[in-house]
Amino acid sequence: PSSTGWTTTELTCPPQWGTPRSPERRTRGSVAANVARKMGLELMPWQRHVLDVGLEINPDTGRLAYRQVMVTLPRQNGKSQMLLILMIARCVAYAQQQGIIYTAQDGNSAQRKFEEDYVRQLRNTAGLVERKDFTARLSNGKERILWNQNGSIIRPMATTETSGHGLTLDLVIIDEAFAHKDLRVEQNFAPPMLTRPEPQIWIVSTAGTWESLYYNAKRAAGRKAVEAGETTRTAYFEWSAEPDDGLWDRDVWRRIHPALGVTITDESLAFSIQQILDD
Numbered sequence: 001p002s003s004t005g006w007t008t009t010e011l012t013c014p015p016q017w018g019t020p021r022s023p024e025r026r027t028r029g030s031v032a033a034n035v036a037r038k039m040g041l042e043l044m045p046w047q048r049h050v051l052d053v054g055l056e057i058n059p060d061t062g063r064l065a066y067r068q069v070m071v072t073l074p075r076q077n078g079k080s081q082m083l084l085i086l087m088i089a090r091c092v093a094y095a096q097q098q099g100i101i102y103t104a105q106d107g108n109s110a111q112r113k114f115e116e117d118y119v120r121q122l123r124n125t126a127g128l129v130e131r132k133d134f135t136a137r138l139s140n141g142k143e144r145i146l147w148n149q150n151g152s153i154i155r156p157m158a159t160t161e162t163s164g165h166g167l168t169l170d171l172v173i174i175d176e177a178f179a180h181k182d183l184r185v186e187q188n189f190a191p192p193m194l195t196r197p198e199p200q201i202w203i204v205s206t207a208g209t210w211e212s213l214y215y216n217a218k219r220a221a222g223r224k225a226v227e228a229g230e231t232t233r234t235a236y237f238e239w240s241a242e243p244d245d246g247l248w249d250r251d252v253w254r255r256i257h258p259a260l261g262v263t264i265t266d267e268s269l270a271f272s273i274q275q276i277l278d279d
Helices: 029-038 045-054 079-093 107-124 184-189 213-227 250-256 266-278
Strands: 066-072 099-103 134-137 144-147 153-156 171-175 200-205 233-238
Touching (some): 045 079, 079 200, 107 134
Parallel strands (some): 099 153
Antiparallel strands (some): 144 153
């Protein structure tokens, strides 16, 4: 199924930088929304908006419009949940086998997130799949979720000089991209996607530091794409504070935390800020 136009309620916390939805395009965002509902979840407006835009279909080709989707937002706003739904949607939306890689700041982090969050949630999900529909393997070095319907595979992977070699990839997720200091992670995964009909790279991160050379360059390119009104190749979304924003300004909180009022409360955010200051 696919949808046209705006498929979510008015965003109460729009991104400071964001690729707009193209109303004339269909989107596979509705597939992701259906996956979420079958998992007993409801996408937050910001998640639905990013998925609707990122999974738009180019009417001229009938394929995904964006090769690269980038998202910058603070921690604990629901990016991990969105990424799991994205990966599962990719597995169930295609008849052909899909190769999916999830990577984080390092191999241990990717493996831990894969096992503790993604596999656990998939196993405990309400109504999405039966155990016969997928196989989760957690043996060291062979971690994967195998989708039995079409052979699609979701793997966690470290970012090394040989990452992605020998694989055919349709979707690559680079999580916590702020930790990478060079282009190696993206360069390794690009060649295995060359022959695939609808390849996508999703680059997701919190804002980094001056040492985050890779992600700072990507963020600059994303902002430039938004300013240029780009509707192919790159979709970009950013929720972030300005240098002069007050740490305790609740209007700032509502501008940069799209999950505030949904999964985050003012009290929990204030407590978290105070903990950081105390440390």
